[in-house]
Amino acid sequence: MSTTHMNKPQDQDVPANKPSEPRPPQLSTLSVHGGEARQKPGDAITDAIFCASTYTFEDTQAVIEFIEENQSREEYGRYGNPGERVAERKLAALEGGEMAILYSSGMAAMVGLLMAKLNAGDEVIFFDECYHRSREFCSKHLARFGVKTVQVKACDYDAMEAAITSKTRLLVSESPTNPHLSIVDLDRFAQIGCDHGVETLIDATLATPYNLRPLKAGVDYVLHSVTKYLGGHNDLLAGVVIGSTEKLEEVRKLRGIMGAVNSPQNCYLLTRGLKTFELRMQRHNENGQRVAEFLEAHPRIEKVYYPGLESHKYHDVARRTMRGFGGLVTFLVKDADWRATADIVDAVRIPRIAPSLGGVESLIEQPLVMSYYQCSPEDRRAYGIPDNMIRMSCGIENSDDLVADLAQALDTTV
Numbered sequence: 001m002s003t004t005h006m007n008k009p010q011d012q013d014v015p016a017n018k019p020s021e022p023r024p025p026q027l028s029t030l031s032v033h034g035g036e037a038r039q040k041p042g043d044a045i046t047d048a049i050f051c052a053s054t055y056t057f058e059d060t061q062a063v064i065e066f067i068e069e070n071q072s073r074e075e076y077g078r079y080g081n082p083g084e085r086v087a088e089r090k091l092a093a094l095e096g097g098e099m100a101i102l103y104s105s106g107m108a109a110m111v112g113l114l115m116a117k118l119n120a121g122d123e124v125i126f127f128d129e130c131y132h133r134s135r136e137f138c139s140k141h142l143a144r145f146g147v148k149t150v151q152v153k154a155c156d157y158d159a160m161e162a163a164i165t166s167k168t169r170l171l172v173s174e175s176p177t178n179p180h181l182s183i184v185d186l187d188r189f190a191q192i193g194c195d196h197g198v199e200t201l202i203d204a205t206l207a208t209p210y211n212l213r214p215l216k217a218g219v220d221y222v223l224h225s226v227t228k229y230l231g232g233h234n235d236l237l238a239g240v241v242i243g244s245t246e247k248l249e250e251v252r253k254l255r256g257i258m259g260a261v262n263s264p265q266n267c268y269l270l271t272r273g274l275k276t277f278e279l280r281m282q283r284h285n286e287n288g289q290r291v292a293e294f295l296e297a298h299p300r301i302e303k304v305y306y307p308g309l310e311s312h313k314y315h316d317v318a319r320r321t322m323r324g325f326g327g328l329v330t331f332l333v334k335d336a337d338w339r340a341t342a343d344i345v346d347a348v349r350i351p352r353i354a355p356s357l358g359g360v361e362s363l364i365e366q367p368l369v370m371s372y373y374q375c376s377p378e379d380r381r382a383y384g385i386p387d388n389m390i391r392m393s394c395g396i397e398n399s400d401d402l403v404a405d406l407a408q409a410l411d412t413t414v
């Protein structure tokens, strides 16, 4: 069986190749074929789902050879399964990284990486606009192990640099941030890490490798909640960390101990969903832009956060560094209290009310209710979550339908 994997990092600016050299495959080709063996078990075109918790050895000598020669083969399900390796190679290829480690959720990936990289006495610096569970893990739990978390204002590079001490080990940010969609200047972010000998991590869940390439900017680790755009169908949970093999070796070992692995069935769903990754992202980007432009022009809307709008605070950085701006649109309703805002959420007919984002089905939510209901008003103010904020994840439905639906929801709730 051929074990040649189409796994070369893709490059958007492909140089002219000599006729003898194969063209480096582009993103959609990698989505379909990346990480897969050319000829598969059973001669099937798709990868098999091996429902196995453990893997057998022919005899005692085979076990000894496996250990002594560090052979690459399966051993026990907590260390991975064949389908997980396919999904990992495909994700590494899409991101243009050497190694991808798949986890059972985005949070498992975040916890797995931070636990592997930080020791008691170390410090980690975060930009403050971030997924609230990442924040909670750091402030509540890493603190119990003697790791200090420092938060600075998102995109305040001087504040981040000033917060670095001899104990700082990691700089962390999302880009775009959730739900404000601030865009980090990755060159600057990576340079700060480089200047101070501190590693850098970007949670690029909202961007995906279609829209953003943090490793190319010199960032050390890219993290995705695969649950969102990469899985893409609102039917699975997974997370991934991508970076160099050298830097991720210990991280992989800890994942084997944590046990936050994916089932063979889940891995198949992911590999299948990734086949349409580029097609889906094109539509998410189109729908996001269309919905953002519609909302910005609507008299009932006070403000729209979308990096593809010229009015967006970080539009220039986004234009310079991103290929598209994604499907997430956050907006504020003019002169609306929390109830009037909820009425709009309740009046839409296509998007469903749910947390999460990045799937083919559009989703809508009021952050105050969905994620920050139990926060104090002071904390909500500090996190920048006003009562009249709505977040919509544009799916891949027809954009005219989405816009018409929002129009009727805004018109019938005045």
Ligand SMILES: *Cc1c(COP(=O)(O)O)cnc(C)c1O
Residues within 6 Å of the ligand: 105, 106, 107, 108, 131, 174, 178, 203, 205, 206, 225, 226, 227, 228, 237, 238, 239
């Ligand atoms: C959803 C999300 C996570 C957490 O991922 P799960 O797969 O839900 O564990 C982390 N970061 C961002 C930006 C997210 O949107």
